Amino acid sequence: MFNSSDIEAFKNVWVFCEQRNGEMMPTTFELISEGRKLADELGVELCGILLGDDVDGIAPELGVYGADKVYVYNSPLLKTFTTDAYTKIITDAVAEFKPEILLFGASTIGRDLAPRCAARLHTGLCADCTHLDIDLDNYQKFLKEASTLPEDRIERTKSVKLAGADHSVARDLKMTRPAFGGHLMASIICPRFRPAMATVRPGVMKKRENRRTAEILHLIGADYIVSVGRGISKDVEKGLALAEELANELGGVVGASRACVDAGWIGADHQVGQTGKTVHPKVYIALGISGAIQHKAGMQESECIIAVNKNETAPIFECADYGIVGDLFKVVPELIESIRAAKAAK
Amino acid sequence: MKIFVTVKQVPDTSGTVAVNPDGTLDRASMQTIINPDDMNAVEAALTLKDELGCKVVAFTMGPPPAEGMLRELMAMGVDEGVLITAREFGGSDTYATSQIIAAAIDTYGVEPEDIILAGRQAIDGDTAQVGPQIAEKLHLPQVTYAGEIQKDGDVLTVKRILEDGYMTVKVHTPCMITCIKELNNPRYMNIGGIFECYNKQVVTMTYETLKDHPLIDKSTIGLLGSPTNILTSFTPPQKGAGMMLAGDGKETTDKLAGILAAKHII
Structure with a gap:
């Protein structure tokens, strides 16, 4: 009989390797890379679990990113994702092999499947994580950089009260995620049950370097992103055309704020932010984006942020490395010319 | 045939959010709203009710003031409300919450024709876990991220929206569907509805009501059961403020391009 509270019986880190139409989802490689780090900190194996029909061929590449082993389940019934079949296979595999950690990408499939598995296994699941740690020193170092917590509060994170006794979290997975639209961060643990489960936000975890370069140009992973916001409302078509021209000049892609997506000016796959995608390009140019916290949550880790906005009090300027107060319809054509000239002068 | 809709009262995170010095949310200072995705679930239920004339029952778990939200939903056309409230339920994570809500729905009674609708996720936690976990606890099939729902007898055809396309899923009732904002535009309360809503029934389910249900055990609910x-x-x-460049003319953009080139950013 499977018993999720028999902590000692569980070992190894597992990653659900999501494929669609026989192609590995890019997030899988991010998860394998992150899973490798966790497995090393625990001194255990990293395993992938891959479900599909005739998908053996795409398993070996997971080794490039650090997987020690991949469990592959092939069946015509698993070709396309269904909640029932995938939940059955995964929970049966967990009951048989007992991994201590199980990670999923926070895709529309991962977020459908993981809660169902967690409920069946009677264990905890943390949604949409942006940071994972085992090692306590690394975790506390992360808190020093990423939080405003005082030293003594950080020091106290080494244990929690559990049924009246102090429980050391040294071997627990510490799962950090944004809550309340990014206003607050929380670190969650699952101390009494295994596996500790998490869905991980796509685009956040760094993928290991490898030889593969031929990937579809996509918002996640783009080096240059030019995003538009409500500021283009005056002339949506022209605003989008300017953003595209600037993005082309830089070899980048066009993103957008939620306002533009909600207004139907641009497709939802362009959306950056809490409900959209998290990106960390080399350069993020925000055109006419006021910078609501939900938007910032998706882009503030960019290496260089440039903001153009008519309103000098726009919150976007608080996280920008460079800001220009002005009308994007005037500034962008000038900026394109300036960049061309600067590149030509090199 | 009945449609159950699960709804949650949440702090409005789109406005200013106040944080206490200890890092927790200052809920007292914030407005509460009906969770936006849940409104799409309510609208989907009412659309089906308009077509089929079925009964719509809204379930919520929360402190007693959440009854006000149930009245608002009744003013939109929901027939009955169930308020699940007890000190024992406080501090529940998604696992424990779904355990309790599943017990409440099961106590009310799920029949073969019934449908449970939920919002995809709530804006306070953004987990999207409670819907699927209720379905699991009730042993019902689920379809998440519904962008279209059609009913034909005891089969629902649901367009499930993915990042890169969609799936069309057929599912038998009883089942759980989680709804996204693309599904519909929620209706407003109407004057007649506002008068009527106070004649409709709100059923309160407490720990006492549910304690004999197999899903309810002190070890699986509340803070300790999470x-x-x-x-x-x-x-x-x-992040600290960056450099503001004066002016909006060509000389300003030249300066910016110059800095970016000097730093090898472009």
């Missing part, structure tokens, strides 16, 4: 615990919560530091 598999996950909060280790710490904190506010992220604000």
Whole structure:
């Protein structure tokens, strides 16, 4: 009989390797890379679990990113994702092999499947994580950089009260995620049950370097992103055309704020932010984006942020490395010319 | 045939959000709203009711003031409300919450024709876990991220929206569907509805009501029954202000391009 509270019986880190139409989802490689780090900190194996029909061929590449082993389940019934079949296979595999950690990408499939598995296994699941740690020193170092917590509060994170006794979290997975639209961060643990489960936000975890370069140009992973916001409302078509021209000049892609997506000016796959995608390009140019916290949550880790906005009090300027107060319809054509000239002068 | 809709009262995170010095949310200072995705679930239920004339029952778990939200939903056309409230239920994570709501729905009674609708996720936690977990606890099939729902007898055809396309899923009732904002535009309360809503029934289910249900056990509900615990919560530091470039003319953009080139950014 499977018993999720028999902590000692569980070992190894597992990653659900999501494929669609026989192609590995890019997030899988991010998860394998992150899973490798966790497995090393625990001194255990990293395993992938891959479900599909005739998908053996795409398993070996997971080794490039650090997987020690991949469990592959092939069946015509698993070709396309269904909640029932995938939940059955995964929970049966967990009951048989007992991994201590199980990670999923926070895709529309991962977020459908993981809660169902967690409920069946009677264990905890943390949604949409942006940071994972085992090692306590690394975790506390992360808190020093990423939080405003005082030293003594950080020091106290080494244990929690559990049924009246102090429980050391040294071997627990510490799962950090944004809550309340990014206003607050929380670190969650699952101390009494295994596996500790998490869905991980796509685009956040760094993928290991490898030889593969031929990937579809996509918002996640783009080096240059030019995003538009409500500021283009005056002339949506022209605003989008300017953003595209600037993005082309830089070899980048066009993103957008939620306002533009909600207004139907641009497709939802362009959306950056809490409900959209998290990106960390080399350069993020925000055109006419006021910078609501939900938007910032998706882009503030960019290496260089440039903001153009008519309103000098726009919150976007608080996280920008460079800001220009002005009308994007005037500034962008000038900026394109300036960049061309600067590149030509090199 | 009945449609159950699960709804949650949440702090409005789109406005200013106040944080206490200890890193927790200052809920007292914030407005509460009906969770936006839940409104789409309510609208989907009412659309089906308009077509089929079925009964719509809204379930919520929360403190007693959440009854006000149930009245608002009744003013939109919901027939009955169930308020699940008890000190024992407080501090529940998604696992424990779904355990309790599943017990409440099961106590009310699920029949073969019934449908449970939920919002995809609530804006306070953004987990999207409670819908699927209720379905699991009730042993019902689920379809998440519904962008279209059609009913034909005891079969629902649901367009499930993915990042890169969609799936069309057929599912038998009884089942759980989680709804996204693309599904519909929620209707407003109407004057007649506002008068009527106070004649409709709100059923309160407490720990006493549910304690004999197999899903309800002190070890699986509330703070102590939750598999996950909060280790710490904190506010992220604000990044320092950058360099504001004076003017909006060509000389300004030249200067910016010059800096970017000098730093090898372009």
